[in-house]
Amino acid sequence: MSQTNSGKDSQASEAKKAISLPISRVRLIMKSSPDVSSINQDALFLTTKATELFVQHLALTSFNNRSQTEANTLNYSDLAKTAEESDTFHFLTDILPKKILAQDYLKTLEQMQDEDSDF
Amino acid sequence: MDGDSSTTDASQLGMTGEYMASSHYVLHPQDDDGEENMNDHEDSGTKENYREQDIYLPIANVARIMKNAVPQTGKIAKDAKECVQECVSEFISFITSEASERCHQEKRKTINGEDILFAMSTLGFDMYVDPLKLYLQKFREAMKGEKGMPGVAVGESLGEDLTDDGFANPLPAGIITADGQQQNVMVYTTTAYPQVQPPVVI
Numbered sequence: 001m002s003q004t005n006s007g008k009d010s011q012a013s014e015a016k017k018a019i020s021l022p023i024s025r026v027r028l029i030m031k032s033s034p035d036v037s038s039i040n041q042d043a044l045f046l047t048t049k050a051t052e053l054f055v056q057h058l059a060l061t062s063f064n065n066r067s068q069t070e071a072n073t074l075n076y077s078d079l080a081k082t083a084e085e086s087d088t089f090h091f092l093t094d095i096l097p098k099k100i101l102a103q104d105y106l107k108t109l110e111q112m113q114d115e116d117s118d119f
Numbered sequence: 120m121d122g123d124s125s126t127t128d129a130s131q132l133g134m135t136g137e138y139m140a141s142s143h144y145v146l147h148p149q150d151d152d153g154e155e156n157m158n159d160h161e162d163s164g165t166k167e168n169y170r171e172q173d174i175y176l177p178i179a180n181v182a183r184i185m186k187n188a189v190p191q192t193g194k195i196a197k198d199a200k201e202c203v204q205e206c207v208s209e210f211i212s213f214i215t216s217e218a219s220e221r222c223h224q225e226k227r228k229t230i231n232g233e234d235i236l237f238a239m240s241t242l243g244f245d246m247y248v249d250p251l252k253l254y255l256q257k258f259r260e261a262m263k264g265e266k267g268m269p270g271v272a273v274g275e276s277l278g279e280d281l282t283d284d285g286f287a288n289p290l291p292a293g294i295i296t297a298d299g300q301q302q303n304v305m306v307y308t309t310t311a312y313p314q315v316q317p318p319v320v321i
Contacts (some may be wrong), residue, residue, distance in 0.1 A: 021180050029174050029208050030230075033215040035223065042232030042255060043218070047211060049254050050239060053247050054210050055181060055203060056188035062199075063189045073194040074185075076202050088243045091213055092206050 023048050058082070058089060175204045214238045 026048045030039055059074065065085070066078040077099065083092040182200045189195065215230070217238035222230050232255060239247050 020184060021176055025174070025176050026211060029176075029211045030215045032174060033212050033219060036215060036219050036230065038229045040229050040231045042259075043230045043235045045258055046232050046235045046251050046255060047214060049251055050214065050235070050244070050247050051176070051207055051211060052184055053250065054244070055184040055207060058203060058206060059185040059188040059195070063193055072192060073196055074189060074199045075196045076198040079199055079202050079206070091242075092209060095205055095209055096202065 019045075019048055019052075021048050021051060026051060061086065061089070175208050178204050181207060213242060214244075217242055 023044055027039060027044055030036060030044070030047060058079070062078045062082040063074045065082050066074060067081060068075070076096075079092075080096040080098045083089045083096045084098075178200055181204050182195065185195055185200065185203060214235060215238075218230050218234035221237055222228070222234050236248050236251065239245065239251070
């Protein structure tokens with residue numbers, strides 16, 4: 001019988017190409033959650049695919065939202081800003097603290113201390 | 120102080136907790152974000168939220184997806200890539216724990232596709248659900264069409280995992296004999312490792 005699998009092979013290779021993240025690593029991360037015993041194949045695939053969508057979504061949203069529009073570069077601060085302003089990405093605020101320069105912080109601190117000393 | 124130049128530990132900054140409570144700040148002695156090693160969690164105990172998992176997806180993969188998502192002329196800073204790498208692990212854990220909870224509520228032990236999709240909906244990623252269902256459909260069709268056993272890799276990274284998890288559903292295995300005939304055999308498994316039939320060679 002001649003190879004009738006060529007159509008299915010291209011479907012399979014499409015499925016291969018459709019995933020650009022290592023599923024084994026995704027599984028490892030999922031397993032590190034407490035009380036997770038086993039994960040079915042579908043769940044693993046869906047999570048991996050969803051993660052890809054998430055990266056695209058976060059990157060594009062942050063890029064479009066960026067504070068320095070002329071620079072054309074996506075920075076850490078753009079991501080932190082998006083996490084704070086967006087409902088969807090708000091769960092990231094704990095791991096995306098806003099960064100400020102030490103000198104700015106110390107300046108703010110001084111101002112606060114000055115205000116206190118006024119009392 | 121540790122090698123890491125940033126800290127949110129109030130005592131190290133000589134501050135009382137009050138100043139830190141209103142928002143999170145990470146201090147940098149210089150304006151050079153590129154130096155910040157986002158993967159270093161050895162001192163994670165000093166951060167306000169201690170996270171146990173330090174497992175990330177490879178940065179090259181993450182960076183590639185990001186690059187393809189932004190406009191062609193756009194660039195991505197190194198610390199942004201590292202940051203998204205961490206966000207990704209957070210996202211996976213976020214979804215997984217929600218799905219796991221639902222699974223437990225329904226007295227099941229294996230997280231299935233429905234649990235994941237439900238978790239996405241609940242957590243505000245509703246917009247992913249429909250595209251994901253489509254991808255899943257394609258994936259399933261591709262898996263059915265693959266000759267050989269379900270344990271055979273569709274993509275190289277898939278194969279190593281499929282043998283580890285218990286299959287919740289029986290999968291048909293297509294077995295091609297030497298004369299090109301295809302036989303379909305149902306592979307059932309109730310153990311952690313699927314019982315796989317070797318291909319028949321005449």
